[in-house]
């Protein structure tokens with residue numbers, strides 16, 4: 001991303017103002033080179049580790065045929081949570097073996113789909129999940145490779161709803177009440193159809209420190225040693241989940257991917273030796289946000305200006321909480337730019353709001369920027385993760401189209417629904 005001589009925002013060599021003209025707004029723009037380079041940082045960092053390592057792209061961050069194909073070509077495995085996400089990855093050409101199926105509720109159909117497609121790893125989240133998987137795998141004559149998801153009670157300093165390994169949370173087996181050990185025994189007793197590969201722990205999202213990963217690595221190695229001593233089985237895989245943070249504003253200061261990976265690797269080496277493992281477990285990550293987050297820009301057109309003197313200066317954009325629910329959900333903060341004059345100095349404070357019928361439909365509550373004028377294009381930066389994938393059709397707004405840009409060329413990767421698409425799933429009962 002950069003700025004052209006004429007002050008226009010450039011993404012992947014494309015002029016943002018031209019993109020808005022060609023494809024309409026709101027528009028999701030994804031920078032191919034940035035996604036590739038984010039993936040490569042993992043692959044390069046892995047080469048320096050003393051143990052085998054894998055990264056599973058958490059496809060919930062943005063699940064789309066083109067994105068799935070792209071990250072797969074960069075060596076990523078893929079983490080899915082539903083039939084829809086698995087189907088997207090499979091249709092994009094990702095082999096089932098490269099997929100992982102996650103989730104605290106997997107339906108019978110989803111588990112069957114995973115078994116039929118030889119999904120490489122199923123992360124088991126609870127006893128009902130495990131019981132059902134054993135039943136289905138046995139009946140199908142398949143052997144499922146699994147990890148057990150743990151909840152070790154780690155507090156990552158992040159927003160409550162994206163913090164996932166504390167004790168009071170819906171995910172995983174607790175390490176403290178014997179549940180995790182009971183699950184291990186259940187899995188080991190089902191060796192005809194279950195292969196217990198290792199342990200999983202996802203501590204949360206938008207994390208800017210390495211210490212929570214070290215704590216997770218320590219808990220998992222300690223538990224691996226306990227399992228080894230109690231059962232004679234030594235688990236070979238540790239999955240540390242995702243969570244690497246990205247910069248939404250200049251105040252955010254994420255650690256480089258390579259550094260996070262290196263520290264996690266060192267933590268696993270230390271923990272393995274501390275707990276008496278005589279081998280290094282394979283280490284896995286599940287990055288979502290840090291793969292696609294900073295590769296995305298959303299373009300909006302300014303539609304209305306309403307100054308409420310002494311209170312707030314509202315500027316309405318032609319999108320909002322339907323294409324970006326993160327502000328309403330988490331109070332997220334973004335950096336807006338005016339796409340045709342990025343270098344202009346800020347001259348005031350503006351509330352950038354959307355067009356949904358909700359006062360809470362805000363995109364940037366207090367933006368210090370040059371006065372946006374009606375008709376201009378506003379770009380919200382760092383909107384590649386958890387935007388398209390979380391979008392709704394509230395107010396029957398058409399979801400934005402998405403384009404993938406590279407070397408000055410844009411390709412459509414998700415089309416904007418037409419009005420007929422919007423009503424396509426409605427049915428009018430004949431007796432009405």
Ligand SMILES: *Cc1c(COP(=O)(O)O)cnc(C)c1O
Nearest residue numbers: 058202205242243286287288289
């Ligand atoms: C959401 C999630 C991820 C990805 O998290 P990011 O913060 O996007 O990297 C990985 N693993 C699990 C289990 C998740 O729920």
